[in-house]
Amino acid sequence: MHYLVIEKFKDAPAIxxxxxxxxxxxxxxxxxxxxxxxxxxxxxxxxxxxxxxVLLEQWIDHWKDLMDFEIIPVHNSADVREMMKGKx
Numbered sequence: 001m002h003y004l005v006i007e008k009f010k011d012a013p014a015i016x017x018x019x020x021x022x023x024x025x026x027x028x029x030x031x032x033x034x035x036x037x038x039x040x041x042x043x044x045x046x047x048x049x050x051x052x053x054v055l056l057e058q059w060i061d062h063w064k065d066l067m068d069f070e071i072i073p074v075h076n077s078a079d080v081r082e083m084m085k086g087k088x
Contacts, residue, residue, distance in 0.1 A: 002033070003056060005046045006070040007063075012041040015066045025062040030055040047074070 009015060024032060035046030044067075050056055060069050075083070 001049070001051060001053075002074050002076065003048045003050070004072040004074045005044075005048050005056075006072070007044040007046070008068040008070075009042050009044065010066050010068070015063070018063075018066065022062075025059065027055045027058050030059055 026032065029050055029052055031049040033047035033049055035044055037044045048056060048059075056071065063069075
């Protein structure tokens, strides 16, 4: 399952310092796909993949002091196209 993770940064310099020192701190089974950050360094949109939502929650615990999270389960467009075959 893929998730769109929207992160609202509280302190961008502190986030990147922790990232440099400790890495992403993701549990085994949680995969980072890609991310984009706005020009003001306030919001990050990233795609994560896991079969176990609890792993996403464990990862968030490492970062929730520095950012707020919104998690949205998503499908890629190819998967949705397959799901829609015969329904339209």
